Amino acid sequence: MLATALARFPRLTLQSSATPLELLPRLSAELGRPVYCKRDDTTSLALGGNKVRKLEYLVAAALADGADTLVTAGAIQSNHVRQTAAVAAQQGLGCVALLENPIATADPGYLHGGNRLLLELFGAEVSAVAALDDPVSQLETAAERLRQQGRKPWVIPIGGSSALGALGYVRAGLELDAQLHELQLQPAAVILASGSAGTQAGLDLAFHQLRPELPVIGVTVSRTEAEQLPKVALLRQQLAGLLGVALPEDPPQLRDGYFGPCYGEPN
Ligand SMILES: Cc1ncc(COP(=O)(O)O)c(C=O)c1O
Incomplete structure (x- = not known):
């Protein structure tokens, strides 16, 4: 049902295989229970990261619309902007x-190095x-x-987190569910970083369908729980509408105990 609903949307294949689901033996020993990591840092485009899955749906729509330029935004060292610029270059599109x-x-390292250098x-x-x-x-x-200059721009929101982009994490939910079946694992929870909210909205909606008993918990990277909750809830609602699947009754689950002013610095 979920896979059928998802298959209606064109997808540009940027990541052709499942990302690994790896046991973390030392962290598992430390915590006294098995902890696995879904390695979305290993996706194939421009040093990897979670935005690739969203871009598969966003850029497919942009190409279908005849766009010639992707327009997006973020911090100078944004991973999302780095991956958007990379897929634009790969597809022969401009990127603003x-x-x-x-x-x-x-x-100068922040202003000119790392992801900012890759944008050049x-x-x-x-x-x-x-x-x-x-x-x-x-x-x-x-x-x-850009339109006034005769170009055909296509806007990709911050973090790629529109309902269309979040389809990528519905697909990731299906992929992870298949891996859990194969390894005969019944996890107690899925824990993920929650920033622009598309990753959480997609996984939450997918697991509501696939494993309703499995909590999906977002750890906020840039906001308090109170600020992040309406963002995730609205996106999940838009995503459910886009896919035509039931909206979960329970609100999304969030934790903000690790969020600090400089992106991860403890409170
Ligand atoms: C390393 C990392 N993982 C995951 C996320 C969360 O993804 P999303 O932006 O879809 O909430 C972020 C976002 O800030 C991030 O920086």
Whole structure:
């Protein structure tokens, strides 16, 4: 049912095989119970990461629409922007990236190295913004400017987290469910990082269908639980509508005890 609903959406294959589900023996020994890691850091595009699965659906839609430029936004060192710029280069599309410096650093390594350097190599057109305080309209303004130049932009939201992008994590849920069956595992919970919310919305909706007893718990990376909850709930609702599947009654589960001001620095 879920797989059939998902199959209606075109997908650009960027990751052709399942990512590994690995036992973490030392952490398992430390915690006294088996802990497995779904290695989405090993996806194939531009050093890997979780945004690839969302881009498979987003870029398929952009190509079907005849777009010639992907427009997105994020922090200077955003992994999402790095992977969007990479897929644009791979597909022969332009990429316009609105970048903010959310930690107000002058560190040249942050300003010019790492993902920011890769954006240069991928040929992205970078536009610095003071703050991404209204990203929906900032992205639309950038897209309108491109339309006036005769280009055909396609906006990809921050983190790739629209309902369409979150389809990638419905697919990941199906993939993980098959791996759990194969290894005959019955986990107590699925724990994941929750930022722009697409990963959690997709996995939560998938496991609501596939293993209703299995909690999907998001650990917030940039917001309090109270701020993150409506974001995940709204996206999950939009995703359920897009797929035509039942919306879970229970609210999404979140923990914010590990969220700090500098992206992971403890409170
Ligand atoms: C390393 C990492 N994993 C996972 C996530 C969560 O993904 P999403 O943006 O879909 O909530 C983030 C987002 O900030 C992240 O940085």
